[in-house]
Amino acid sequence: MQFRIDPDITKAETLPAIFYRDPNVFQDCRESIFQNSWQLVEDPMTLMKNSAHPFLFLEGLMEEPMVLTKDDAGRVHCLSNVCTHRGNLIVDEERSCRNLTCGYHGRQFDLSGKFRSMPEFKDARDFPRAEDHLKPFPLLDWGPLKFTAMSPGFDFEKIIDRLEERLGFLPLEEAAFSASRSKNYDLQANWALYCDNFLEGFHIPFVHKGLNEVLKYSEYQIELEEYFNVQIGRSDDPEFCFDFPPGHPDEGENIAAYYYWVFPNLMINVYPWGLSINVVKPIELEKTRISFLSYVFDESKLESGAGADLHRVEMEDEEIVLAVQKGVKSRFYRSGRFSPTMEKGVHHFHTLIANALK
Numbered sequence: 001m002q003f004r005i006d007p008d009i010t011k012a013e014t015l016p017a018i019f020y021r022d023p024n025v026f027q028d029c030r031e032s033i034f035q036n037s038w039q040l041v042e043d044p045m046t047l048m049k050n051s052a053h054p055f056l057f058l059e060g061l062m063e064e065p066m067v068l069t070k071d072d073a074g075r076v077h078c079l080s081n082v083c084t085h086r087g088n089l090i091v092d093e094e095r096s097c098r099n100l101t102c103g104y105h106g107r108q109f110d111l112s113g114k115f116r117s118m119p120e121f122k123d124a125r126d127f128p129r130a131e132d133h134l135k136p137f138p139l140l141d142w143g144p145l146k147f148t149a150m151s152p153g154f155d156f157e158k159i160i161d162r163l164e165e166r167l168g169f170l171p172l173e174e175a176a177f178s179a180s181r182s183k184n185y186d187l188q189a190n191w192a193l194y195c196d197n198f199l200e201g202f203h204i205p206f207v208h209k210g211l212n213e214v215l216k217y218s219e220y221q222i223e224l225e226e227y228f229n230v231q232i233g234r235s236d237d238p239e240f241c242f243d244f245p246p247g248h249p250d251e252g253e254n255i256a257a258y259y260y261w262v263f264p265n266l267m268i269n270v271y272p273w274g275l276s277i278n279v280v281k282p283i284e285l286e287k288t289r290i291s292f293l294s295y296v297f298d299e300s301k302l303e304s305g306a307g308a309d310l311h312r313v314e315m316e317d318e319e320i321v322l323a324v325q326k327g328v329k330s331r332f333y334r335s336g337r338f339s340p341t342m343e344k345g346v347h348h349f350h351t352l353i354a355n356a357l358k
Contacts (some may be wrong), residue, residue, distance in 0.1 A: 001025050001264065003354040009267030009340050014333040015354070017328040020190040025357075026285045029192075033264050033356045034062055036153030040266060040279055041068060041078070041139075041146040042293060049074055050098050050111070054081050054091040057150060060283040064150055066137060066227045067091045069100070071111040078148045079113040080135040090134075100134070107111050109134050143172030143243040144295050145277070153356075159262060162225060167270060169245050174297045175274050181294035181310075187318055189325035191265065191282035192353070194290065197321050198259070198267055199279070202233055207316050214240060214256060214306050224348050227230045231345065233306050240305030257306040261345065263352050271307030273298045286325065290314070 003019065006012035019025055039058050047053050047070050057064035065081035067090065079100075088104040091097075099116060100109045108116045113134030121127060140147045142160045149156070187194065197203065201220040205212045214235055221232040235241055235256040244251045260268040267278035274296040279348050281289040292314070296302065303309075327333060338347045 001028065002358055003350075005347065005351045005354045007351065009338050009344060012338055012347055012350075013335045014338065014346070015192070015350045017330070017333050020193060020325070020328045021285075021354075022286050026190075027220035028357055029264075029282070029353070030061060030348055033353065034058060034282070036149070036151055036356075037264055038140075038147045038149045038152060038154075038262065038266070040277065040293075040353060041148055042279070042291065043261055046094065047076065048096070051094065051096050052091045052100060053094045054089075057148065058281060060281045062150070063306075065089055066148065067100070068146075069111040069113075070140075072098070075112070076146075077112050078137040078139040078146075080137070082134075084132045084134065085118070086096045092171070112136075114310060141168075143275070144175045144177065145275075154263075156259070156262075159225075159228050162228075163260070163268075166249060169248060170270070171297045172275075172295075176297070178294040178296050181292075181296070182274075182290055185290040185292065185318065186283075187288045187290060187321060188286055189288055189321050190286055190328075191280050191288040192349075193321050193324050193328070194280050194317075195261070195265065195286055195349055196346050197317055197324075199229070199231075199261060199349050200339075200343045201233070201319065202339055202342035207320050208313055210309065211306060211313055213253050214308075216254075220342075224344060227352070228260060228262040229345050229348055230261075233257040233259065235305065239270070261349075263349070264356075267355070269307070271301070272305060273301040273307055276307065276310055 001024065003015055041055060047068055049070050050072055052071055053068040055066055057066050067075045067079050067081040069079060081090050083102040085105055085107045088102050090100050090102050099111065107118045110116055113136055115128045115132045137148045140154060140156055140160060142163060147156055176326040204215060205217055215233040216236055219234040223230050233256050235254050238254050240256045258270040265280040269276040277293040281291060283289055311325045
């Protein structure tokens with residue numbers, strides 16, 4: 001199914017209700033959007049030299065088996081975790097190893113994925129071939145985070161460069177994963193409704209009373225890029241804000257939070273204490289898992305400002321998203337209009353979806 005979003009936000013209508021209701025559209029998103037997306041490799045920070053860490057690319061939807069390896073020289077590789085002989089999974093748990101050996105028939109690969117040996121194959125002709133190596137996937141780092149893609153639809157490195165321009169002053173190398181502040185939330189709603197809600201500050205005065213006391217709604221700002229955007233939350237109280245170095249693009253501004261979103265489902269919330277990552281994982285048409293991952297570099301600022309009490313904010317967001325999920329199933333709701341001042345991010349998101357599904 002195809003959709004069209006008028007590029008002029010003053011005339012555009014939102015995605016129609018059928019987008020959120022039709023299982024065929026959900027499958028179209030799987031193949032046309034998420035297959036080409038970049039995804040966060042969640043918490044691979046325990047990876048040591050000569051070791052392997054298996055994971056699934058977008059668990060719950062794509063479920064592509066991958067494995068991170070770190071060789072003796074400290075090089076990290078992202079590879080297919082499927083043996084090129086008969087399709088067995090090679091690594092079933094994080095382990096120390098100097099090579100990857102399939103437990104089915106003994107095919108062996110080095111930690112870069114190159115085929116090394118295989119029992120009972122000395123009589124095979126034209127062997128090994130390029131197809132007998134493990135498929136490599138791109139892997140990019142930003143601070144404590146790693147990102148990969150199956151068949152990338154855009155250049156993620158450009159996004160990292162833009163993040164660095166604004167956030168490079170932060171001590172991201174000191175950010176430690178906080179298991180106690182990280183958890184999964186399961187939501188009985190379409191994945192895109194959760195993103196719609198994230199992508200505008202319009203609802204803050206109505207839904208987040210506590211957050212609204214910290215952020216200055218009248219100066220809420222959004223900046224759009226090709227495949228990502230950032231919402232900028234300002235505060236009247238500099239105590240809750242970033243301490244910018246001289247020459248920073250936002251020097252002199254009282255900024256309490258940056259809310260980055262990368263198409264289609266990655267949210268990087270940046271606070272003076274660290275990073276709160278939301279990965280929106282579509283499971284079914286009306287079931288979504290939100291993985292909250294926290295990385296802390298300044299514990300003294302955890303309970304203040306826009307980044308305080310994130311669980312409460314999440315519960316408020318989920319309550320409104322669940323209500324919208326019920327509403328878009330109405331026989332009388334077709335689509336809405338965008339606020340030209342406050343819903344630029346939602347318009348951007350809907351435009352990217354419509355373009356991807358053409």
